[in-house]
Protein backbone atom coordinates (compact mmCIF):
# COMPACT_ATOMS: atom_id res chain seq x y z
CA UNK A 590 0.00 0.00 0.00
CA UNK A 591 1.20 3.50 -0.82
CA UNK A 592 2.26 5.40 2.27
CA UNK A 593 0.32 8.61 2.79
CA UNK A 594 2.37 11.73 2.42
CA UNK A 595 2.20 14.83 4.57
CA UNK A 596 0.36 18.04 3.60
CA UNK A 597 3.51 19.91 2.55
CA UNK A 598 4.56 17.12 0.21
CA UNK A 599 1.10 16.73 -1.30
CA UNK A 600 0.88 20.48 -1.89
CA UNK A 601 3.94 20.18 -4.12
CA UNK A 602 3.62 16.73 -5.72
CA UNK A 603 0.07 15.50 -5.16
CA UNK A 604 -1.54 13.85 -8.20
CA UNK A 605 1.28 14.64 -10.64
CA UNK A 606 3.64 12.22 -12.33
CA UNK A 607 6.25 14.12 -14.35
CA UNK A 608 7.20 10.99 -16.28
CA UNK A 609 3.85 11.12 -18.04
CA UNK A 610 4.78 14.53 -19.44
CA UNK A 611 8.30 14.17 -20.84
CA UNK A 612 9.76 14.73 -17.38
CA UNK A 613 8.38 18.26 -17.13
CA UNK A 614 9.01 19.24 -13.50
CA UNK A 615 6.16 21.74 -13.58
CA UNK A 616 2.73 20.51 -14.65
CA UNK A 617 2.00 21.51 -18.25
CA UNK A 618 -0.57 24.15 -19.11
CA UNK A 619 -3.20 22.68 -21.43
CA UNK A 620 -4.42 25.92 -22.93
CA UNK A 621 -7.00 24.35 -25.21
CA UNK A 622 -10.74 24.68 -25.63
CA UNK A 623 -11.41 21.28 -27.16
CA UNK A 624 -9.95 17.80 -27.74
CA UNK A 625 -9.68 15.83 -30.95
CA UNK A 626 -11.33 12.40 -31.13
CA UNK A 627 -9.50 9.61 -32.95
CA UNK A 628 -12.73 8.51 -34.59
CA UNK A 629 -16.43 9.29 -34.65
CA UNK A 630 -16.99 6.19 -32.55
CA UNK A 631 -14.57 7.48 -29.90
CA UNK A 632 -16.52 10.75 -29.82
CA UNK A 633 -19.75 8.83 -29.37
CA UNK A 634 -18.30 6.71 -26.58
CA UNK A 635 -16.95 9.74 -24.71
CA UNK A 636 -20.28 11.53 -24.89
CA UNK A 637 -22.17 8.47 -23.72
CA UNK A 638 -19.75 8.02 -20.82
CA UNK A 639 -18.68 4.53 -21.92
CA UNK A 640 -15.14 5.83 -22.29
CA UNK A 641 -13.23 8.25 -20.10
CA UNK A 642 -11.42 11.12 -21.74
CA UNK A 643 -11.48 14.79 -22.55
CA UNK A 644 -14.27 16.28 -24.67
CA UNK A 645 -14.38 20.04 -24.28
CA UNK A 646 -12.78 22.33 -21.68
CA UNK A 647 -16.04 23.39 -20.01
CA UNK A 648 -16.42 19.72 -19.08
CA UNK A 649 -12.83 19.12 -18.04
CA UNK A 650 -9.22 20.07 -18.71
CA UNK A 651 -6.05 18.22 -17.61
CA UNK A 652 -4.46 21.25 -15.87
CA UNK A 653 -7.70 22.08 -14.09
CA UNK A 654 -8.20 18.44 -13.16
CA UNK A 655 -4.77 18.22 -11.56
CA UNK A 656 -5.64 21.19 -9.38
CA UNK A 657 -8.96 19.57 -8.47
CA UNK A 658 -7.25 16.31 -7.53
CA UNK A 659 -4.59 18.08 -5.49
CA UNK A 660 -7.17 20.13 -3.60
CA UNK A 661 -9.20 17.00 -2.84
CA UNK A 662 -6.05 15.43 -1.42
CA UNK A 663 -5.23 18.50 0.70
CA UNK A 664 -8.77 18.79 2.08
CA UNK A 665 -9.10 15.05 2.68
CA UNK A 666 -12.12 14.85 0.38
CA UNK A 667 -13.24 12.48 -2.36
CA UNK A 668 -13.31 14.89 -5.28
CA UNK A 669 -12.63 18.54 -6.13
CA UNK A 670 -14.19 20.87 -8.65
CA UNK A 671 -12.72 24.16 -9.86
CA UNK A 672 -14.71 27.30 -10.72
CA UNK A 673 -14.11 30.71 -12.22
CA UNK A 674 -14.57 32.43 -8.85
CA UNK A 675 -15.28 31.68 -5.23
CA UNK A 676 -18.86 32.83 -5.79
CA UNK A 677 -19.26 30.44 -8.74
CA UNK A 678 -18.29 27.60 -6.36
CA UNK A 679 -20.59 28.89 -3.59
CA UNK A 680 -23.55 29.35 -5.94
CA UNK A 681 -23.04 25.93 -7.57
CA UNK A 682 -23.04 24.03 -4.28
CA UNK A 683 -26.05 25.98 -2.99
CA UNK A 684 -27.99 25.49 -6.25
CA UNK A 685 -27.25 21.77 -5.99
CA UNK A 686 -28.96 21.63 -2.59
CA UNK A 687 -32.00 23.85 -2.97
CA UNK A 688 -35.34 23.19 -4.56
CA UNK A 689 -38.47 25.28 -4.62
CA UNK A 690 -39.30 26.57 -1.12
CA UNK A 691 -36.07 25.21 0.44
CA UNK A 692 -34.55 26.73 3.54
CA UNK A 693 -30.81 27.34 4.04
CA UNK A 694 -29.37 27.79 7.51
CA UNK A 695 -26.30 30.02 7.65
CA UNK A 696 -23.81 31.07 10.29
CA UNK A 697 -24.37 34.52 11.76
CA UNK A 698 -21.88 36.10 9.42
CA UNK A 699 -21.38 35.17 5.80
CA UNK A 700 -19.46 36.72 2.94
CA UNK A 701 -21.30 39.77 1.55
CA UNK A 702 -21.92 38.28 -1.91
CA UNK A 703 -23.12 34.98 -0.41
CA UNK A 704 -25.63 37.09 1.48
CA UNK A 705 -26.50 38.90 -1.76
CA UNK A 706 -26.96 35.58 -3.60
CA UNK A 707 -29.29 34.24 -0.90
CA UNK A 708 -31.29 37.45 -0.94
CA UNK A 709 -32.05 37.23 -4.63
CA UNK A 710 -32.67 33.48 -4.48
CA UNK A 711 -35.24 34.32 -1.83
CA UNK A 712 -36.90 37.01 -3.91
CA UNK A 713 -36.87 35.05 -7.14
CA UNK A 714 -37.38 31.44 -6.11
CA UNK A 715 -39.00 31.66 -2.68
CA UNK A 716 -35.98 30.11 -1.02
CA UNK A 717 -35.67 31.15 2.61
CA UNK A 718 -32.58 31.54 4.74
CA UNK A 719 -31.67 32.70 8.15
CA UNK A 720 -28.56 33.42 10.13
CA UNK A 721 -27.96 31.55 13.36
CA UNK A 722 -25.41 32.02 16.14
CA UNK A 723 -24.86 28.24 16.15
CA UNK A 724 -23.34 28.36 19.60
CA UNK A 725 -25.34 25.51 21.14
CA UNK A 726 -27.04 22.33 19.95
CA UNK A 727 -30.40 23.65 21.12
CA UNK A 728 -29.97 26.81 19.10
CA UNK A 729 -29.15 24.73 16.04
CA UNK A 730 -32.06 22.34 16.44
CA UNK A 731 -34.40 25.30 16.80
CA UNK A 732 -33.13 26.99 13.63
CA UNK A 733 -33.59 23.86 11.50
CA UNK A 734 -36.98 23.13 9.96
CA UNK A 735 -38.28 20.38 7.67
CA UNK A 736 -37.42 22.48 4.60
CA UNK A 737 -33.78 22.97 5.62
CA UNK A 738 -31.73 21.67 2.69
CA UNK A 739 -28.23 22.52 3.92
CA UNK A 740 -26.20 24.32 6.57
CA UNK A 741 -23.72 26.89 5.30
CA UNK A 742 -20.94 27.98 7.64
CA UNK A 743 -18.01 30.32 7.77
CA UNK A 744 -15.60 29.90 10.66
CA UNK A 745 -13.90 32.06 11.70
CA UNK A 746 -16.60 34.41 10.46
CA UNK A 747 -15.57 37.18 8.09
CA UNK A 748 -14.86 39.82 9.42
CA UNK A 749 -15.91 39.42 13.05
CA UNK A 750 -13.85 36.26 13.72
CA UNK A 751 -16.65 34.53 15.59
CA UNK A 752 -15.97 30.79 15.71
CA UNK A 753 -18.30 27.87 15.29
CA UNK A 754 -17.73 24.44 16.72
CA UNK A 755 -17.77 22.25 13.61
CA UNK A 756 -17.88 18.99 15.57
CA UNK A 757 -21.01 20.17 17.37
CA UNK A 758 -22.68 21.29 14.11
CA UNK A 759 -21.84 17.98 12.44
CA UNK A 760 -23.42 16.04 15.31
CA UNK A 761 -26.71 17.91 14.99
CA UNK A 762 -26.64 17.90 11.18
CA UNK A 763 -26.08 14.12 11.03
CA UNK A 764 -28.95 13.57 13.44
CA UNK A 765 -31.23 15.67 11.22
CA UNK A 766 -29.82 14.34 7.93
CA UNK A 767 -28.69 17.74 6.62
CA UNK A 768 -25.44 18.31 4.69
CA UNK A 769 -22.92 20.83 6.04
CA UNK A 770 -21.00 23.17 3.72
CA UNK A 771 -18.05 25.17 5.05
CA UNK A 772 -16.54 28.23 3.39
CA UNK A 773 -12.92 27.53 4.33
CA UNK A 774 -11.41 30.56 2.54
CA UNK A 775 -10.02 32.23 5.67
CA UNK A 776 -8.15 29.14 6.81
CA UNK A 777 -7.09 27.47 3.57
CA UNK A 778 -6.76 23.67 3.72
CA UNK A 779 -3.54 24.11 5.69
CA UNK A 780 -5.15 25.51 8.84
CA UNK A 781 -8.51 23.76 8.99
CA UNK A 782 -9.91 20.52 7.52
CA UNK A 783 -13.71 20.51 7.84
CA UNK A 784 -14.14 17.37 5.71
CA UNK A 785 -12.03 15.29 8.06
CA UNK A 786 -14.28 16.52 10.88
CA UNK A 787 -17.39 15.16 9.19
CA UNK A 788 -18.57 18.15 7.14
CA UNK A 789 -19.77 17.32 3.61
CA UNK A 790 -18.45 20.13 1.42
CA UNK A 791 -15.74 22.77 1.55
CA UNK A 792 -15.69 25.83 -0.69
CA UNK A 793 -12.84 28.24 -1.22
CA UNK A 794 -12.30 31.52 -2.82
CA UNK A 795 -8.98 30.39 -4.31
CA UNK A 796 -8.46 34.08 -5.08
CA UNK A 797 -7.24 34.41 -1.51
CA UNK A 798 -4.62 32.23 0.24
CA UNK A 799 -4.55 29.40 -2.32
CA UNK A 800 -3.50 31.72 -5.15
CA UNK A 801 -1.82 33.98 -2.63
CA UNK A 802 -0.33 36.48 -5.05
CA UNK A 803 -3.25 38.69 -5.98
CA UNK A 804 -3.30 37.66 -9.64
CA UNK A 805 -6.22 35.22 -9.97
CA UNK A 806 -9.95 35.18 -9.24
CA UNK A 807 -11.01 31.55 -8.78
CA UNK A 808 -12.98 29.11 -6.66
CA UNK A 809 -12.81 25.49 -5.58
CA UNK A 810 -15.33 23.06 -4.17
CA UNK A 811 -14.35 19.77 -2.54
CA UNK A 812 -16.85 17.14 -1.45
CA UNK A 813 -16.78 14.05 0.68
CA UNK A 814 -19.20 12.24 -1.61
CA UNK A 815 -17.99 11.71 -5.17
CA UNK A 816 -21.50 11.36 -6.61
CA UNK A 817 -22.50 14.82 -5.44
CA UNK A 818 -19.46 16.40 -7.03
CA UNK A 819 -20.00 14.52 -10.31
CA UNK A 820 -23.60 15.78 -10.31
CA UNK A 821 -22.50 19.37 -9.70
CA UNK A 822 -19.90 19.05 -12.49
CA UNK A 823 -22.55 17.79 -14.89
CA UNK A 824 -25.28 20.27 -13.96
CA UNK A 825 -24.39 23.45 -12.13
CA UNK A 826 -20.91 23.78 -13.54
CA UNK A 827 -21.40 22.44 -17.06
CA UNK A 828 -24.71 24.16 -17.73
CA UNK A 829 -24.31 27.41 -15.82
CA UNK A 830 -20.73 27.43 -17.01
CA UNK A 831 -18.67 29.09 -14.28
CA UNK A 832 -15.49 27.21 -15.13
CA UNK A 833 -11.88 27.98 -14.25
CA UNK A 834 -9.46 28.77 -17.06
CA UNK A 835 -6.49 26.40 -17.51
CA UNK A 836 -4.05 29.26 -16.97
CA UNK A 837 -5.66 30.18 -13.65
CA UNK A 838 -5.46 26.52 -12.58
CA UNK A 839 -1.78 26.55 -13.50
CA UNK A 840 -1.18 29.67 -11.39
CA UNK A 841 -3.06 28.11 -8.48
CA UNK A 842 -0.97 24.93 -8.69
CA UNK A 843 2.05 27.18 -8.34
CA UNK A 844 0.44 29.04 -5.44
CA UNK A 845 -0.37 25.80 -3.64
CA UNK A 846 3.28 24.73 -3.62
CA UNK A 847 4.13 27.46 -1.10
CA UNK A 848 0.80 27.60 0.76
CA UNK A 849 2.14 26.07 3.98
CA UNK A 850 5.21 28.30 4.05
CA UNK A 851 3.20 31.44 3.33
CA UNK A 852 0.51 30.55 5.87
CA UNK A 853 3.07 30.00 8.61
CA UNK A 854 4.48 33.47 8.00
CA UNK A 855 1.06 35.14 7.62
CA UNK A 856 0.15 33.71 11.03
CA UNK A 857 3.44 34.72 12.63
CA UNK A 858 3.18 38.30 11.32
CA UNK A 859 -0.48 38.57 12.34
CA UNK A 860 0.36 37.41 15.86
CA UNK A 861 2.88 40.25 16.24
CA UNK A 862 0.55 42.87 14.77
CA UNK A 863 -2.39 41.76 16.94
CA UNK A 864 -0.24 42.15 20.06
CA UNK A 865 0.90 45.62 19.01
CA UNK A 866 -2.61 46.77 18.08
CA UNK A 867 -3.91 45.77 21.50
CA UNK A 868 -1.53 48.22 23.12
CA UNK A 869 -2.43 51.26 20.98
CA UNK A 870 -4.45 54.00 22.65
CA UNK A 871 -6.77 54.55 19.68
CA UNK A 872 -7.84 50.92 19.47
CA UNK A 873 -11.00 49.72 21.13
CA UNK A 874 -10.86 45.95 20.54
CA UNK A 875 -8.69 43.56 18.58
CA UNK A 876 -10.35 40.45 17.23
CA UNK A 877 -7.89 37.71 16.41
CA UNK A 878 -8.43 34.00 17.08
CA UNK A 879 -5.41 33.55 19.35
CA UNK A 880 -6.76 36.30 21.64
CA UNK A 881 -10.01 34.44 22.26
CA UNK A 882 -10.56 32.88 25.66
CA UNK A 883 -12.72 30.22 27.29
CA UNK A 884 -14.93 28.06 25.14
CA UNK A 885 -14.02 29.89 21.96
CA UNK A 886 -10.36 29.24 22.58
CA UNK A 887 -11.11 25.55 23.08
CA UNK A 888 -12.90 25.48 19.70
CA UNK A 889 -10.06 27.29 17.93
CA UNK A 890 -7.46 24.98 19.43
CA UNK A 891 -9.40 21.90 18.45
CA UNK A 892 -10.13 22.80 14.84
CA UNK A 893 -7.50 25.29 13.65
CA UNK A 894 -3.83 24.51 13.33
CA UNK A 895 -2.91 28.19 13.76
CA UNK A 896 -4.92 31.43 14.19
CA UNK A 897 -4.66 32.68 10.60
CA UNK A 898 -3.56 35.90 8.93
CA UNK A 899 -6.62 38.12 9.30
CA UNK A 900 -7.12 40.60 12.11
CA UNK A 901 -10.23 42.68 12.70
CA UNK A 902 -10.23 45.60 15.06
CA UNK A 903 -12.43 48.45 16.13
CA UNK A 904 -10.98 51.89 16.57
CA UNK A 905 -12.07 54.56 18.99
CA UNK A 906 -14.17 56.57 16.62
CA UNK A 907 -16.64 56.12 13.84
CA UNK A 908 -16.80 55.82 10.07
CA UNK A 909 -14.93 59.10 9.65
CA UNK A 910 -11.99 58.00 11.78
CA UNK A 911 -11.97 54.62 10.05
CA UNK A 912 -11.65 56.33 6.69
CA UNK A 913 -9.01 58.72 8.02
CA UNK A 914 -6.97 55.75 9.19
CA UNK A 915 -7.19 54.04 5.79
CA UNK A 916 -6.29 57.24 3.96
CA UNK A 917 -3.09 57.69 5.94
CA UNK A 918 -1.62 54.27 5.23
CA UNK A 919 1.32 54.15 2.87
CA UNK A 920 2.62 50.58 2.76
CA UNK A 921 -0.63 48.78 3.55
CA UNK A 922 -2.96 48.91 0.57
CA UNK A 923 -6.61 49.84 0.85
CA UNK A 924 -8.26 47.01 -1.04
CA UNK A 925 -10.74 44.21 -0.55
CA UNK A 926 -9.55 40.60 -0.94
CA UNK A 927 -7.13 38.96 1.43
CA UNK A 928 -4.45 36.32 1.67
CA UNK A 929 -2.00 38.09 -0.64
CA UNK A 930 1.69 38.73 -0.11
CA UNK A 931 0.78 42.43 0.21
CA UNK A 932 -0.97 43.60 3.40
CA UNK A 933 -4.50 44.71 2.51
CA UNK A 934 -6.94 46.69 4.62
CA UNK A 935 -10.64 47.43 4.17
CA UNK A 936 -13.71 48.89 5.86
CA UNK A 937 -16.37 46.11 5.89
CA UNK A 938 -19.39 48.33 6.61
CA UNK A 939 -18.87 50.37 3.43
CA UNK A 940 -17.04 47.78 1.32
CA UNK A 941 -17.35 43.95 1.57
CA UNK A 942 -20.54 44.02 3.66
CA UNK A 943 -22.17 47.14 2.25
CA UNK A 944 -24.85 44.96 0.60
CA UNK A 945 -25.99 43.64 4.00
CA UNK A 946 -28.84 45.78 5.40
CA UNK A 947 -27.77 48.02 8.29
CA UNK A 948 -29.71 46.20 11.05
CA UNK A 949 -28.43 42.80 9.88
CA UNK A 950 -24.93 44.25 9.73
CA UNK A 951 -25.16 45.46 13.32
CA UNK A 952 -26.47 42.04 14.25
CA UNK A 953 -23.40 40.47 12.61
CA UNK A 954 -21.18 42.83 14.61
CA UNK A 955 -20.07 44.85 11.60
CA UNK A 956 -20.00 48.33 13.09
CA UNK A 957 -18.78 51.51 11.37
CA UNK A 958 -15.55 51.50 13.39
CA UNK A 959 -14.61 47.93 12.41
CA UNK A 960 -11.63 47.43 10.15
CA UNK A 961 -10.27 44.24 8.60
CA UNK A 962 -6.59 43.75 7.97
CA UNK A 963 -5.14 40.93 5.92
CA UNK A 964 -1.58 40.73 7.18
CA UNK A 965 0.84 40.21 4.31
CA UNK A 966 4.33 38.80 4.08
CA UNK A 967 6.24 42.07 4.40
CA UNK A 968 8.37 42.56 7.52
CA UNK A 969 5.97 42.78 10.44
CA UNK A 970 7.94 45.75 11.82
CA UNK A 971 7.30 47.70 8.62
CA UNK A 972 3.61 46.77 8.64
CA UNK A 973 3.32 47.93 12.24
CA UNK A 974 5.21 51.16 11.62
CA UNK A 975 2.72 52.06 8.89
CA UNK A 976 -0.30 51.16 10.99
CA UNK A 977 1.00 52.99 14.03
CA UNK A 978 1.63 56.27 12.22
CA UNK A 979 -1.87 56.14 10.68
CA UNK A 980 -3.49 55.24 14.02
CA UNK A 981 -1.72 58.19 15.63
CA UNK A 982 -3.44 60.53 13.17
CA UNK A 983 -6.98 59.62 14.23
CA UNK A 984 -8.41 62.31 16.37
CA UNK A 985 -10.01 60.87 19.47
CA UNK A 986 -11.29 64.27 20.61
CA UNK A 987 -14.84 63.65 19.54
CA UNK A 988 -15.26 60.27 21.25
Ligand SMILES: *Cc1c(COP(=O)(O)O)cnc(C)c1O
Pocket residue numbers: 674675676677679700702743747772774775793794795796797806807808926
Ligand atom coordinates in the same frame (compact mmCIF):
# COMPACT_ATOMS: atom_id res chain seq x y z
C1 LIG B 1 -13.62 36.39 -1.38
C2 LIG B 1 -14.53 35.46 -0.68
C3 LIG B 1 -15.55 34.78 -1.36
C4 LIG B 1 -15.84 35.00 -2.84
O1 LIG B 1 -14.79 34.62 -3.65
P1 LIG B 1 -14.47 35.26 -5.10
O2 LIG B 1 -13.28 34.50 -5.53
O3 LIG B 1 -14.23 36.71 -4.89
O4 LIG B 1 -15.68 35.02 -5.93
C5 LIG B 1 -16.33 33.89 -0.64
N1 LIG B 1 -16.12 33.69 0.67
C6 LIG B 1 -15.17 34.33 1.36
C7 LIG B 1 -14.99 34.06 2.82
C8 LIG B 1 -14.34 35.24 0.71
O5 LIG B 1 -13.39 35.89 1.40
